[in-house]
Amino acid sequence: MKIARTTRGALAGLVLLGGLGCAAQMETVERVAQGPRAEALFLGRSFLTNGREPSFDERRMWEDRLDDRVSRYLREHPEMERTTRYSDFRFWRQVGLGSARGEVRTLLDEPDEETVDPALMAALARQHWPEISRRAREAWVYPLGWVIYFDEQGVTDVVRRIGTVERLGQ
Secondary structure, three states, rough: OOHHHHHHHHHHHHHHHHHHHHHHOOOEEEEEEEEEEEEHHHHHHHHHHHHHOOOOOHHHHHHHHHHHHHHHHHHHHHHHHHHOOEEEEEOOEEEEEEOOHHHHHHHHOOEEEEEEHHHHHHHHHHHHHHHHOOOOOEEEEEHHHHHEEOOOOOEEEEEEEEEEEHHHOO
């Protein structure tokens, strides 16, 4: 009886590990209305680079630099205050549909990759490409699975590539 329970428990554990192993290779591509927040990318980059959360001083320095960049951008683009994106940019520090390239760079820094190749943009967008392709002319790839698509004016679409195991942790 004891052996049967142990065997059943071990078998269930193996099935769970096998399922997680397969799930780790699966990925979901979600089309979202809002892009990443600057702080989320900062924290993600810190984990990817250093394997840890930023220290208090690192976070404070980053926040000061971001405040300076946002203030400078708003001084150079006073018309931004009259847009619906102003609050997202100024207070939430979040990229959204319609954001200009300069706004995205101000909040998120340089992308890991920029592409105008339709085949690569289609691969990044997967099932959403037929809709996204109507307007997108360029894509910027950021950490944590974020891909931001642009036309001549600004952000047209945002997708997030999420691995199954990552979704389980959220």
